[in-house]
Amino acid sequence: MTLPFVHADWSAVVPVGIVAATALFILIADFFAGREGQRYVSIGIGLIGIAAAGYFAARQFGHNYDAFFGGFMVGGFATVFQEIILLAAAGSLILYATIGAPQRVAGMSAIMLWSACGAMLMAGAANLMMIFLGLELLSLGLYALCAAVDRKTARESALKYLILSSTATGFLIFGFALLFGATGSIRLADLVNPYLATSPYFWIGAGMFLIGIVFKLSLVPFHTWTPDVFEGAPLPVTAFMSVVTKAGTLAVFARFIYAALPPDTAEGLLLPVWIVAGISMIAGNVGMLAQENLKRLLGYSGVAQIGYILAALAGSTPLGLRYALYYLVAYAFMNLGAFAVAAAISGEDEEGAQIASYRGLARRRPWLAAAMTVFLLALAGLPPTAGFLGKILILSSSVASGYVWLGALLIIGTAISLYAYAKVIRVMYAHDAGEAHAVRPFVPLAWVSAAICGVFVIAMTFYPLTPSNVLPLVR
Amino acid sequence: MALVPITILLPLVVGALLYALPRAPLDGVYPEPSRRARGDGWLARVIGVATAVATFAMLVAERDAQWSVRWLSRPFTAAFHFGATPVAFWIALLLALCTACAIATTRVARTRDFVALLLMLEGTMLGLFLARDLLVFALFWDLMLLPVFFGLLNWGEHPATAWRYFIYNFAGGLTLLLATAAFGVIYGSTDVIGRTGAPLVGAWAPWIFAGFAFAFLVKTPIWPLHTWMPPTYSGLPPPMVAVVSAVQSKAGLYGLLAIALPLLPNYVHQYALPLMVLAAVSLIYGAVVALVQNDAKRVVAYSSLSHLGLIVIAIASLNPLAIKGAIVYIVAHGLFSAALFMVLGYVEEREDTRSLLRLGGLGWKNPRLAGALCIAALAALGLPGLAGFVGELVILIGVYQAGYTWPVVVALIAIILASAYLIRLYQDVMNGPEVEDLPVRADLSWVEGLAVAPLLFALVALGVDPAPLLRL
Numbered sequence: 020m021t022l023p024f025v026h027a028d029w030s031a032v033v034p035v036g037i038v039a040a041t042a043l044f045i046l047i048a049d050f051f052a053g054r055e056g057q058r059y060v061s062i063g064i065g066l067i068g069i070a071a072a073g074y075f076a077a078r079q080f081g082h083n084y085d086a087f088f089g090g091f092m093v094g095g096f097a098t099v100f101q102e103i104i105l106l107a108a109a110g111s112l113i114l115y116a117t118i119g120a121p122q123r124v125a126g127m128s129a130i131m132l133w134s135a136c137g138a139m140l141m142a143g144a145a146n147l148m149m150i151f152l153g154l155e156l157l158s159l160g161l162y163a164l165c166a167a168v169d170r171k172t173a174r175e176s177a178l179k180y181l182i183l184s185s186t187a188t189g190f191l192i193f194g195f196a197l198l199f200g201a202t203g204s205i206r207l208a209d210l211v212n213p214y215l216a217t218s219p220y221f222w223i224g225a226g227m228f229l230i231g232i233v234f235k236l237s238l239v240p241f242h243t244w245t246p247d248v249f250e251g252a253p254l255p256v257t258a259f260m261s262v263v264t265k266a267g268t269l270a271v272f273a274r275f276i277y278a279a280l281p282p283d284t285a286e287g288l289l290l291p292v293w294i295v296a297g298i299s300m301i302a303g304n305v306g307m308l309a310q311e312n313l314k315r316l317l318g319y320s321g322v323a324q325i326g327y328i329l330a331a332l333a334g335s336t337p338l339g340l341r342y343a344l345y346y347l348v349a350y351a352f353m354n355l356g357a358f359a360v361a362a363a364i365s366g367e368d369e370e371g372a373q374i375a376s377y378r379g380l381a382r383r384r385p386w387l388a389a390a391m392t393v394f395l396l397a398l399a400g401l402p403p404t405a406g407f408l409g410k411i412l413i414l415s416s417s418v419a420s421g422y423v424w425l426g427a428l429l430i431i432g433t434a435i436s437l438y439a440y441a442k443v444i445r446v447m448y449a450h451d452a453g454e455a456h457a458v459r460p461f462v463p464l465a466w467v468s469a470a471i472c473g474v475f476v477i478a479m480t481f482y483p484l485t486p487s488n489v490l491p492l493v494r
Numbered sequence: 495m496a497l498v499p500i501t502i503l504l505p506l507v508v509g510a511l512l513y514a515l516p517r518a519p520l521d522g523v524y525p526e527p528s529r530r531a532r533g534d535g536w537l538a539r540v541i542g543v544a545t546a547v548a549t550f551a552m553l554v555a556e557r558d559a560q561w562s563v564r565w566l567s568r569p570f571t572a573a574f575h576f577g578a579t580p581v582a583f584w585i586a587l588l589l590a591l592c593t594a595c596a597i598a599t600t601r602v603a604r605t606r607d608f609v610a611l612l613l614m615l616e617g618t619m620l621g622l623f624l625a626r627d628l629l630v631f632a633l634f635w636d637l638m639l640l641p642v643f644f645g646l647l648n649w650g651e652h653p654a655t656a657w658r659y660f661i662y663n664f665a666g667g668l669t670l671l672l673a674t675a676a677f678g679v680i681y682g683s684t685d686v687i688g689r690t691g692a693p694l695v696g697a698w699a700p701w702i703f704a705g706f707a708f709a710f711l712v713k714t715p716i717w718p719l720h721t722w723m724p725p726t727y728s729g730l731p732p733p734m735v736a737v738v739s740a741v742q743s744k745a746g747l748y749g750l751l752a753i754a755l756p757l758l759p760n761y762v763h764q765y766a767l768p769l770m771v772l773a774a775v776s777l778i779y780g781a782v783v784a785l786v787q788n789d790a791k792r793v794v795a796y797s798s799l800s801h802l803g804l805i806v807i808a809i810a811s812l813n814p815l816a817i818k819g820a821i822v823y824i825v826a827h828g829l830f831s832a833a834l835f836m837v838l839g840y841v842e843e844r845e846d847t848r849s850l851l852r853l854g855g856l857g858w859k860n861p862r863l864a865g866a867l868c869i870a871a872l873a874a875l876g877l878p879g880l881a882g883f884v885g886e887l888v889i890l891i892g893v894y895q896a897g898y899t900w901p902v903v904v905a906l907i908a909i910i911l912a913s914a915y916l917i918r919l920y921q922d923v924m925n926g927p928e929v930e931d932l933p934v935r936a937d938l939s940w941v942e943g944l945a946v947a948p949l950l951f952a953l954v955a956l957g958v959d960p961a962p963l964l965r966l
Contacts, residue, residue, distance in 0.1 A: 338569060385514070401640070401664075402633040411629065414675035415569040418698075426675070430668045437664055438657070441643070445656070449647050481565075481574075 031084035031093055034072040034101060035139045038108075041068025042132035049125045058116040061128035062464075065112045068132070073105045089206060090146040099344050100142035100270040103351055107262035108135040110355035110468060114255040117359075117465040119367040122253055124167045131259055134160030138267030145278075147195040147205040150271050154191070154235070157267055158184050164256040165248065176251025183244045184235070191231030197224030207279035215281040225288055228275070233292065235268040238329075239299045242322045246306070249318035254369055257314050258358035261321050262351045269328065269347065276335050285335055293333045297425050299326035300432035307439035313361055314372045316439060317354065320398055323432055324350055330429055331413040334420025342412040349405035349479055353397040356472030360391045363465035370459075380447040388447045390469045397476045399440040400433050405479035498561040498576045501552040502621045505593075508545045509613030512538055512606055535605030539597055542609040546594035546616060553578065553586050560626065562685075570678035571685060575626040579688040580966045581751055581821055582623040588828045589619055589741045591948060595836065596733035598945040601843055602649055608731070615641035615737060622745055628684035628753065632674045635709070635745065636667045642730070642738055650729040662722040666712035673705025677757075687752050694757050703761035706754055707769075713746035714802050717776040727795035732839020735791070739798055740832035744824050747802065750809050751817070762812060769810040774904045776803030781911035785918070790838045790848040793919050794831060797874060800908055801827050807901045808889040816892025822963045823885025826873065826956060830882060833870035833949040837863065840942055841923060844934040850922040853932070857924030860937040864924045866946050871916040873953045876909055881956035888964070 029036075045061045052060040076098050085092040093101065108131060115128050137156025144150040162184075166177035195205075201220035202209045215221040230241075237245040249257045276289060303323030310316040328350070331343040361371030364387065370376040381388040397404035410429065417426040560577030578586055593616040602608050615638065622634035639660060646656035676698055678684045694702065712719045727735050754762055762769075780800030787793045801823070808820035840863065841856065842848045857864030873880035886909060894902050928935075938946075956963065 396640075402637045407633065407636070411632075411671065411675050412569065414672055415679045418676045418679045419569060423676075426672055430672050434661070434665050434668055437661060441657075441660060445647055445653070448644060449653060 028084060028086045031079070031086035031091055031143070034076040034079075034093075034105075035136050035143075037068055037072040037075065038105070038132050038139065039136045041065060041072075042129040042136075044068070045132070046126060046129045049129075054120070057125060058123060062112050062116040065128055065132060066109055069105050069109045069112070073102060076101045076105065085145070087149065089208070090149045091140065091143045092145045093143040096273060096340060096344065097143040097270060100266050100273075100347075101139045103266045103344075103347055104135055104138045104142065104263050106348075107259060107266065107351050107355065108132060110262075110351075110359070110472075111255045111259035113464055113468045114258055114355075114358055114362050117362045117462050117468075118254055118365060118369075121367055122168055122369070127164060127167050127253075127255070130160045130163055130167075131256070134164065134259070135263060138263045141267035142270040144271060145207050145274065147198065147207070151188075151192065151195065153267065154188065154271075157264065158188070161256070161260060161264070164259070165252040167256065168253045170251070172251035173253065174251075176248045179244055179251075180248045183241075187231045187234030187241070189231075190227045190234065194224045194227030194229075194231060197221075198228065200224070207274060210279040211281060213282055216284050221281070221284075222288070229288070229292055232268060232272050232275075233295055236265060236272070236325050236329075237322055238292075238295045238325060239302045239322070240295075242299065242303065245322060246310075246315040246318035249314045249321075250312055250372075252314075254314070254358060254362055254365065254372065257317075258355055261317060261354050261358075265321070265325055265328075266347060266351075269325075269343070273332065273340060273343070276332065277340065289333075289335075292329065293422060293425060296326040296329035296333070297428040299323060300330075300428050301435065304432045304436035304439065307436060310439070311374055312372055313357075313374055313377075313443070316374070316443070317357060320436070320439075321354075323436060324398070326432070327410070327413055327429055330422065330425040331416045333417060333422040333425055336416065336420050339416045339420065342409070342416050345405075345412060345479075346409035349397065349409045349476065352472045352475045352479070353394045353404070353406060356390065356469050356476060357394040357398070359465050359469040359472060360387055360394065363387055363462045363469060364459055366459045374443055374446060377443060377446045379450075387466070387469065390473045391447060392444055393473050393476055395440040395443055399437055403480055404476050406476075408480045496561065497552050497556040498559050498624065499574075501549050501556070502576065502617055502624060504552075504617070505545055505549060505613040505620065506617035508541065509610040509617060512541065512610035512613065535600075535609075538606040538609040539600055542597035542600075542613055543594050545613055546590050546597060549616065549620065550587060550590035550594065553583065553590060557583060562626075565627075565629070570681070571683040572629040572678065573627050573685050574630055575685050576621075576624045576630075577626050577688070578624055579626075579752060581748065581824075584821070584825050584963060584966075585741065585744055585748060585828070586620055586623045588744075588825055589616060589623065589737070591952070592737050592740045592828065592832045595832065595945045595949060596736045599836065599840070599942050600731075600733045602731050602733075604648070608645070608649065608733075611641045611645055612734060612737065615645075615734070615742075619741055619745070623748060626685065626687045626689075628674050628677060628686055631687065631749075631753070632667070632670050635670055636664065638742060638745070639663050639667065642726075642734065642742070645730055645734045646726065649731045649734070652725070652729060655725040655729040658722045659726045662712055662719070666709035669705040670709035673702045673709075676705070677702050686757060690756070693759055695760070699758060700761055700764075703754065703758045703765070706749065706758070707765070710746035710749040710754070711772070711806075713749075714743060714806065715746075715776075715799065716772050716803065716806060717779050717799070718772075720776065720780075720799050723799065724792050724795045727798070727835075728789055728791040732835055732842065736832040736835040736839070739795070739835060740828035743798065743802060744828060747805055747809070747820070747824055750806070751820070755809065755812075755817075759812070762810065766810040766812065770807050770898065770901050773803040773806035773810065774901055776800065777807070777904055777908040778911075781908045781915065784915040785911060788850045790841070790850055790853070790919060790923065791835065793850070793915055794834045794838065797912065797915060798827070798831055800912065801831075801874070804886065804889060804905055804908070807893060807898075807905065811893045811896040811898055811901070813892040813896035815895060816889050818964050818966065819885050819888030819890075819892050821966055822881065822956070822960055823889060825963060826881035826885045826953065829949050829953050829956075830870050830873040830880075833866065833946055833953070834874060836946055836949075837867045837870060838923075840938065844936060845932045847932075850919065853923045853929065854926040855924070855928035856932075856935060858928055859935065862938040862943055866938065866943075866950060867920060867924060869950045869953065870946075871920050873957070875913045875916045879954070879957050881953045881960065884957060884960040884964075 140153030306319035365371035397406035562575040618638040784796035
């Protein structure tokens with residue numbers, strides 16, 4: 020009897036392993052560091068670990084690595100997703116270190132890293148088991164993270180997430196069972212079989228699988244949990260969730276539509292997903308309009324943004340995947356940046372989550388207000404930001420692959436979203452908005468991360484080597 | 495050669511620096527700014543005028559230069575390609591001139607921030623007019639909306655105006671974006687402005703034309719897409735409205751001239767009639783409404799709607815002579831509308847009102863003020879010898895040559911109405927019995943005189959010798 024571990028290509032899982040080990044180190048180091056020292060320990064060790072993982076992941080890029088009998092494959096687009104996840108994990112760790120002491124709970128940073136491991140496994144997952152394993156690792160950590168602070172809304176958020184996410188997982192698992200029944204294999208690659216195109220098991224199984232994915236991506240009609248969960252969860256956790264869950268799930272979805280569909284089934288099977296993505300662009304942006312809470316606003320915004328990203332994938336063109344990745348990177352920077360600004364003006368409590376706290380920010384903190392403006396403009400897709408170029412790329416992809424109606428919906432959704440984003444800008448800049456809100460003293464870490472995100476959001480627009488030019492994408 | 499990007503970046507960078515440099519703690523507590531804030535304001539204005547003059551000089555020095563850096567190679571090629579086309583050159587000069595004049599007489603609360611905003615407005619619009627790439631054009635199109643949005647937000651009369659401006663124009667910007675993306679995918683490149691390439695044809699071309707046309711007509715504006723314009727023009731402080739009405743409204747017309755005409759001529763021809771009907775409605779509607787407005791700024795705003803309708807008719811006629819006339823009139827309208835808004839701004843600053851019912855008799859003791867308004871108004875109503883006349887005449891001849899008689903008749907009616915509302919404007923502000931209880935009733939200061947003089951001088955000079963514009 021041969022054990023799978025003997026033949027596993029360990030080098031494929033080095034980045035994931037490093038992140039997992041880093042989390043362990045942080046947990047141990049937390050014992051020895053005091054209450055105040057703990058945050059520096061966790062970001063110190065955490066950032067070093069993430070940097071190392073990022074380095075090894077980057078070295079894998081362009082080569083094919085697989086482990087566990089082809090159940091885990093990296094080196095192509097999966098590596099890009101992994102880097103995005105690492106980036107978001109690093110940003111969230113920094114945010115964790117900047118928030119007020121009552122918001123910080125020992126162990127949060129370790130759990131965050133383990134969740135990131137789950138997402139990284141999802142990014143490389145090439146069989147049904149690995150998808151499930153990664154998803155559960157990601158979600159279990161998030162349930163705990165949502166409830167980490169002692170607040171009614173946080174507990175509510177965790178419970179909601181637990182119940183709804185489990186339902187989605189149920190769909191996913193049942194879909195897996197049917198797909199396994201149809202093929203007799205757990206490998207995604209075995210789904211590429213013309214025989215399956217007529218198999219009812221395949222269609223029902225794939226349908227349930229997609230429902231689970233749509234749920235996890237929080238697309239309409241399964242999006243209503245997102246704003247509630249975002250509002251209740253602690254600020255760093257919200258930032259983490261907003262990028263990492265999307266990245267992990269998108270990777271699975273991308274693998275499914277690019278490498279695991281029987282010939283000639285893509286159009287019929289995926290059309291509902293594109294329709295749902297189109298509706299999400301409108302519904303998410305309409306949902307933003309009435310929000311008074313920045314986390315809820317960004318939750319609804321995320322619903323719309325994931326719709327934009329899916330519009331790039333519609334038609335399953337290789338270029339579309341690159342544009343989706345470009346937009347996801349841009350989205351990671353703009354979202355993390357917005358959360359960094361929110362952290363910079365949060366004191367002991369989470370004042371940064373209330374839009375009212377931004378009143379008159381331009382007078383008190385002109386630089387923070389300028390950075391927030393850049394992030395909001397980027398989310399709205401205005402120049403000179405990466406959001407603008409990302410939208411152009413997505414639009415041209417949808418035109419080129421014949422999904423012009425998705426492009427038109429994107430335009431309408433963006434027009435709606437403007438009001439919501441500009442409302443926040445108005446609160447910061449308008450002089451008639453009333454007395455400026457008192458602000459928290461200088462928080463170097465949050466300011467630096469906001470600045471880094473801002474620089475990237477702008478530079479990604481103009482740097483001629485946008486991912487569409489440099490990514491030699493391999494499977 | 496490298497001067498071209500510097501021309502665009504200079505106002506942007508100076509503007510950003512003016513905004514970002516540390517300021518006095520009580521900067522601009524209106525109406526009594528601290529001494530330091532006033533000093534700041536003066537310095538900002540000097541720097542602002544110097545920057546605008548510098549861009550003017552660089553534009554003249556590097557008239558034919560081009561500069562390009564690759565941006566995208568997939569899904570279509572795009573480049574940061576800048577360089578003035580002949581038409582854009584004149585509009586850019588107009589922009590630099592108007593900005594310098596506007597900044598010289600800026601008198602608002604928080605002067606420094608306002609000057610910074612005006613400079614950024616200049617930089618973004620220079621980027622738009624100098625862009626040789628459609629995607630860069632679309633980028634600056636959206637970008638140039640932001641300074642005006644912030645201007646309306648902080649210095650405007652009502653915040654709702656800011657929303658209306660932003661949403662209307664950005665909706666136009668979005669259709670422009672979708673059309674640009676579709677154009678790029680089908681045409682393979684967006685580096686097309688000012689090149690003689692094959693026109694775009696195919697099933698998608700009409701939709702692409704529709705996307706461009708919507709954006710351009712909102713921006714110009716043309717009835718029935720104009721409803722953002724009167725509140726925006728009357729709400730903005732005078733220096734900014736001078737630049738916006740003089741130059742930003744030309745972005746749409748420039749788009750029609752530089753993008754729609756060379757790349758989609760078939761569709762301009764095909765949709766000439768609807769375009770002309772809308773433009774003719776704007777012509778008459780603007781003139782009639784201007785006739786009954788009692789707000790001086792709104793009179794000029796509606797007159798703008800009317801005048802720009804004439805330019806759209808000229809472009810839609812596709813007659814070469816009419817298009818030459820359109821270019822002359824674009825510059826002339828920029829000059830006289832900037833002058834009108836600036837002079838009316840001086841009046842408003844002095845007397846704290848711009849109601850035609852309240853004002854009156856200012857001309858008796860203030861010859862320079864009255865003279866400036868008089869020349870600007872005469873240029874606007876098309877008096878021979880001033881630039882407006884040349885533009886109107888050439889347009890009318892050209893449109894008539896192209897075989898369209900009714901638009902010429904409509905335009906002639908509108909021109910008669912223009913005389914009526916502009917003379918009414920002048921009468922109600924300058925003539926009549928002196929109103930004793932108006933606060934100041936002073937003549938132009940020498941700075942104000944110097945600020946409007948270049949605009950009036952250019953109106954006379956181009957009216958006497960329009961050859962440089964007609965030769966394009």
